[in-house]
Amino acid sequence: MNDQYYIGIDIGGTKCAVIAGTENMKILKKISFPTETQIGPDHAINLLLDSASEIVRNIGSDGFKAVGISCGGPLDSVKGVVQSPPNLPGWDNIPIVKLFHNRFQVPVYLQNDANACALAEWKFGAGKGTQNMIFLTFGTGMGGGIIINGRLYTGTNDLAGEVGHIRLADDGPKAYGKKGSFEGFCSGTGIALIARKIVSEKFALKQTVSFCDNIKNIDKITAKDIAEAAFSGDKTAIKILEISGEYLGKGISILIDILNPQKIVIGSIYARCRQFIEPACLEIVKREALEPARAVCSIVPADLGEQVGDYASLSVAMVQDEHKI
Numbered sequence: 346m347n348d349q350y351y352i353g354i355d356i357g358g359t360k361c362a363v364i365a366g367t368e369n370m371k372i373l374k375k376i377s378f379p380t381e382t383q384i385g386p387d388h389a390i391n392l393l394l395d396s397a398s399e400i401v402r403n404i405g406s407d408g409f410k411a412v413g414i415s416c417g418g419p420l421d422s423v424k425g426v427v428q429s430p431p432n433l434p435g436w437d438n439i440p441i442v443k444l445f446h447n448r449f450q451v452p453v454y455l456q457n458d459a460n461a462c463a464l465a466e467w468k469f470g471a472g473k474g475t476q477n478m479i480f481l482t483f484g485t486g487m488g489g490g491i492i493i494n495g496r497l498y499t500g501t502n503d504l505a506g507e508v509g510h511i512r513l514a515d516d517g518p519k520a521y522g523k524k525g526s527f528e529g530f531c532s533g534t535g536i537a538l539i540a541r542k543i544v545s546e547k548f549a550l551k552q553t554v555s556f557c558d559n560i561k562n563i564d565k566i567t568a569k570d571i572a573e574a575a576f577s578g579d580k581t582a583i584k585i586l587e588i589s590g591e592y593l594g595k596g597i598s599i600l601i602d603i604l605n606p607q608k609i610v611i612g613s614i615y616a617r618c619r620q621f622i623e624p625a626c627l628e629i630v631k632r633e634a635l636e637p638a639r640a641v642c643s644i645v646p647a648d649l650g651e652q653v654g655d656y657a658s659l660s661v662a663m664v665q666d667e668h669k670i
Contacts, residue, residue, distance in 0.1 A: 349410050353662060355415050356389070359379065394448050427439040460497055470610065470648035477606045508596065512526055513525055517530060518530060540566045544566065547581065556571065611644070
């Protein structure tokens with residue numbers, strides 16, 4: 346086969362995947378397996394290298410252009426090193442780019458997962474056609490990827506886009522090491538923390554909620570519980586998501602005022618629970634963001650859904666190989 350293709354490497358704390366795809370994002374082959382972090386990094390790294398080798402043997406090496414790697418940070422994208430991500434214990438200063446380059450002798454590129462998803466949504470998803478875009482993960486945590494003038498902005502040492510660390514209130518749920526942080530209000534972790542506080546207050550008043558039947562189970566409440574209860578019409582759950590939406594609006598207003606984007610693309614929980622989160626968010630943005638900047642900025646859910654991991658790692662290879670970032 347002589348058509349050009351790329352290899353994407355998606356490294357997560359739970360599972361890893363190796364994906365081959367064309368520049369039009371036609372997926373040619375995919376191999377997935379559990380990361381098994383308890384075994385240590387060598388197990389997963391060897392499986393990634395061997396899976397990629399198997400794919401290249403099956404497809405052919407003639408059209409193999411580049412490798413893109415998406416992995417949780419911290420990392421050094423210039424040196425190509427993974428630096429002790431919290432969801433990958435033991436992955437300490439892994440020269441992942443060098444390992445893949447030595448095996449395949451093609452260009453290899455590395456980005457953190459938020460930046461990789463930003464590239465994917467910009468090139469193939471909800472941000473397609475924009476020059477200035479922000480992607481917000483709104484998953485277990487709150488991270489961001491920033492496209493400025495058609496180029497990914499990574500900052501001086503790969504820490505651009507760490508929006509979850511912004512403090513939005515003097516007090517509030519603690520996440521990313523800071524009370525009242527953006528991540529504390531707008532993430533799966535944050536929504537669970539908001540819920541636990543509100544449910545505790547309700548139990549103190551002898552009130553009940555549908556998604557927690559016992560005070561002993563308060564610490565077991567998850568964002569998924571809240572979402573399911575909200576879709577079932579539970580008013581407390583809906584209120585919790587509205588609170589998250591209000592703070593999302595505050596965080597987005599800051600980003601609009603500073604970066605003046607054309608689009609803000611939001612993934613995961615926002616995309617799934619948009620009907621509960623969006624109205625409160627947009628009301629705050631209307632009040633807080635500069636009107637001329639707000640007027641040119643669309644706030645939209647991510648398009649790529651469950652495919653985003655595949656698209657993200659491949660987009661790292663494609664976009665960087667095109668010298669666009």
